[in-house]
Amino acid sequence: MKPLSFSILSLLAIFLPFSWAVSNSIQENFYECLTLNSEISIPLSTAFYTPNNTSFNSILQSSAQNLRYLVPSVPKPEVIFTPLLESHVQVAVICSKELNIHLRVRSGGHDYEGLSYVSEIETPFVIMDLSQLRSISVDIEENSAWVEAGATVGELYYRIAEKSKVHGFPAGLCTSLGIGGHITGGAYGSMMRKYGLGADNVIDARIVDANGRILDRESMGEDLFWAIRGAGGASFGVILSWKIRLVRVPKTVTVFTVTKTLEEGATKILYKWQQVVDKLDEDLFIRVIIQVANATKEGKRTVSNSYNALFLGRIDRLLQVMNKSFPELGLQKKDCVEMSWLKSVLYIAGYPSNVPPEVLLQGKSLFKNYFKAKSDFLKQPIPESGLKGLWKRLLEEDSPLMIWTPYGGMMSKISESAIPFPHRNGTLFKIQYLTLWGDADKHSAAKHVDWIRKLYTYMAPYASVFPRQAYVNYRDLDLGMNKNGCTDFVQASVWGTMYFKHNFNRLVHIKTKVDPDNFFRHEQSIPILPISTMSWGEKFDRW
Ligand SMILES: Cc1cc2nc3c(=O)[nH]c(=O)nc-3n(C[C@H](O)[C@H](O)[C@H](O)COP(=O)(O)OP(=O)(O)OC[C@H]3O[C@@H](n4cnc5c(N)ncnc54)[C@H](O)[C@@H]3O)c2cc1C
Ligand SMILES: *[C@@H]1O[C@H](CO)[C@@H](O)[C@H](O)[C@H]1NC(C)=O
Ligand SMILES: *[C@@H]1O[C@H](CO)[C@@H](O)[C@H](O)[C@H]1NC(C)=O
Ligand SMILES: *[C@@H]1O[C@H](CO)[C@@H](O)[C@H](O)[C@H]1NC(C)=O
Numbered sequence: 001m002k003p004l005s006f007s008i009l010s011l012l013a014i015f016l017p018f019s020w021a022v023s024n025s026i027q028e029n030f031y032e033c034l035t036l037n038s039e040i041s042i043p044l045s046t047a048f049y050t051p052n053n054t055s056f057n058s059i060l061q062s063s064a065q066n067l068r069y070l071v072p073s074v075p076k077p078e079v080i081f082t083p084l085l086e087s088h089v090q091v092a093v094i095c096s097k098e099l100n101i102h103l104r105v106r107s108g109g110h111d112y113e114g115l116s117y118v119s120e121i122e123t124p125f126v127i128m129d130l131s132q133l134r135s136i137s138v139d140i141e142e143n144s145a146w147v148e149a150g151a152t153v154g155e156l157y158y159r160i161a162e163k164s165k166v167h168g169f170p171a172g173l174c175t176s177l178g179i180g181g182h183i184t185g186g187a188y189g190s191m192m193r194k195y196g197l198g199a200d201n202v203i204d205a206r207i208v209d210a211n212g213r214i215l216d217r218e219s220m221g222e223d224l225f226w227a228i229r230g231a232g233g234a235s236f237g238v239i240l241s242w243k244i245r246l247v248r249v250p251k252t253v254t255v256f257t258v259t260k261t262l263e264e265g266a267t268k269i270l271y272k273w274q275q276v277v278d279k280l281d282e283d284l285f286i287r288v289i290i291q292v293a294n295a296t297k298e299g300k301r302t303v304s305n306s307y308n309a310l311f312l313g314r315i316d317r318l319l320q321v322m323n324k325s326f327p328e329l330g331l332q333k334k335d336c337v338e339m340s341w342l343k344s345v346l347y348i349a350g351y352p353s354n355v356p357p358e359v360l361l362q363g364k365s366l367f368k369n370y371f372k373a374k375s376d377f378l379k380q381p382i383p384e385s386g387l388k389g390l391w392k393r394l395l396e397e398d399s400p401l402m403i404w405t406p407y408g409g410m411m412s413k414i415s416e417s418a419i420p421f422p423h424r425n426g427t428l429f430k431i432q433y434l435t436l437w438g439d440a441d442k443h444s445a446a447k448h449v450d451w452i453r454k455l456y457t458y459m460a461p462y463a464s465v466f467p468r469q470a471y472v473n474y475r476d477l478d479l480g481m482n483k484n485g486c487t488d489f490v491q492a493s494v495w496g497t498m499y500f501k502h503n504f505n506r507l508v509h510i511k512t513k514v515d516p517d518n519f520f521r522h523e524q525s526i527p528i529l530p531i532s533t534m535s536w537g538e539k540f541d542r543w
């Protein structure tokens with residue numbers, strides 16, 4: 001199964017018949033290289049799509065979440081390759097390196113800036129889409145599971161619940177996320193206050209490195225294994241599969257959603273939420289979804305705050321916890337619903353209550369939009385005056401959306417350097433800002449992006465400082481934008497510090513060691529050290 005080495009490949013290229021040596025199209029060269037290097041044949045008709053194929057567009061669009069990156073003016077790949085076997089992933093890495101064709105890797109396609117299916121820095125490029133590598137094997141006895149990169153978190157939750165009603169996994173709320181990309185940036189969800197992130201619960205991984213080798217935890221070593229659990233995707237290698245540790249969930253959990261508008265005292269209640277939310281019982285996760293809604297039939301707009309919660313326990317105890325810690329919300333028994341953990345996954349993801357859990361096996365997304373998003377981490381409550389200014393700005397936008405996610409609990413107990421994700425103790429909550437729109441028009445995109453940038457400026461006084469922190473899974477290409485002609489590395493240090501704090505430094509050193517040619521790269525991949533700042537040892541390794 002081992003693919004041929006580079007030198008053999010180059011030799012072959014020289015001695016190959018005419019058709020290979022003359023410059024064919026990128027598609028032909030790539031396909032020929034894959035076939036040559038693969039001992040197991042690669043079926044053209046199910047794994048290799050060029051713009052000539054009628055299904056090319058539907059494959060390209062299949063899992064892509066941000067419609068902004070599908071408009072005609074955005075660059076398109078020469079090829080979409082959908083490996084059927086791990087060895088196909090190896091040869092794709094080897095061939096794109098050998099042929100010098102830029103490679104993008106896609107698992108679930110939820111990247112906020114479309115980095116898994118669009119390259120705006122380098123063309124030509126090809127996409128390797130891992131959606132056909134999605135097997136899941138759950139081992140309840142060992143309390144673990146191996147999950148291939150192309151599986152969605154919804155499929156994973158379903159497969160766990162199929163084997164046990166008291167096991168779960170603490171990853172994302174949106175069920176169409178690809179486990180491959182999702183865990184590379186952290187992966188938070190409604191059990192984070194009890195169990196931490198998805199990435200905190202990874203115990204092994206199989207990756208393909210820049211040389212086309214398959215490595216597991218033991219063979220990659222602890223530095224690289226540390227880096228892949230939080231540095232964001234596509235900087236260190238291609239994740240083939242994660243081995244995860246399952247967590248305990250009760251047979252019965254409780255959910256609720258309680259909405260308050262400005263007219264119903266939303267501002268005061270949200271002020272209180274900010275003061276208590278990181279200290280609540282770890283079994284309780286209450287996020288706030290903030291939108292603009294109609295206050296009256298005549299169309300007067302207002303801001304609505306929806307308190308959307310999962311409690312790892314039953315109603316009676318939930319009501320006691322709420323009465324003690326957050327009575328201002330006025331939660332009542334009739335607001336609460338008891339259900340299995342798997343049903344709560346569907347509830348939090350926004351499915352109607354009559355949808356059967358099998359819907360998770362379709363891996364379909366409920367969210368496809370033209371959108372732009374940003375994130376902040378808050379260490380102090382925003383005063384009511386600040387909230388009022390925020391409402392004013394939301395009311396000026398067509399479809400704004402904010403999601404406030406509570407921290408504390410287990411998130412505070414894990415050290416900032418345990419994995420690259422550094423947003424831990426001292427964080428009260430995270431804000432995600434979004435603006436959504438419905439058309440491909442350039443001007444409307446510019447208008448909405450401008451709005452969210454101004455909102456981000458308005459929020460600066462309330463956000464964390466030195467650095468102003470951001471979540472790498474909410475990829476934001478505005479951060480560290482090159483304004484004053486600073487070098488790429490200086491620019492990267494800006495977003496690198498925002499996403500990873502002091503861990504950025506270690507990530508750069510590991511990157512320099514394991515991928516010195518910077519094969520795995522994109523608009524915000526971890527950079528290699530500029531040669532002038534390398535230690536002697538690193539220079540030695542490099543030459
Ligand atoms: C609607 C929506 C809801 C979301 N909800 C949550 C949430 O609840 N919690 C949360 O933490 N995040 C959430 N996110 C953010 C999400 O975690 C990130 O977008 C994540 O990167 C998605 O992974 P993916 O595989 O689906 O995306 P992709 O777009 O396929 O990949 C994301 C990045 O990882 C790289 N990558 C993909 N696969 C691999 C691989 N196998 N090996 C190496 N690199 C790879 C890609 O090249 C890209 O740079 C949400 C995003 C959306 C759009
Ligand atoms: C794509 O087109 C090529 C050449 O026309 C053809 O051989 C191949 O089977 C097609 N692949 C798919 C997936 O339709
Ligand atoms: C794609 O189609 C065009 C026009 O039909 C043709 O000229 C070209 O050779 C085709 N490319 C491939 C890779 O099949
Ligand atoms: C709000 O009211 C406006 C005007 O009556 C209407 O067009 C819009 O669809 C309503 N929006 C919602 C979310 O109900």
Ligand SMILES: *[C@@H]1O[C@H](CO)[C@@H](O)[C@H](O)[C@H]1NC(C)=O
Binds near residue numbers: 319320323324
């Ligand atoms: C809340 O707690 C107070 C005192 O601790 C008690 O008097 C009251 O009945 C409780 N309310 C509910 C709804 O449990």
Ligand SMILES: *[C@@H]1O[C@H](CO)[C@@H](O)[C@H](O)[C@H]1NC(C)=O
Binds near residue numbers: 412413425426
């Ligand atoms: C978190 O930080 C606070 C304040 O600095 C400190 O008192 C507390 O002990 C820390 N908690 C943990 C779990 O480290």
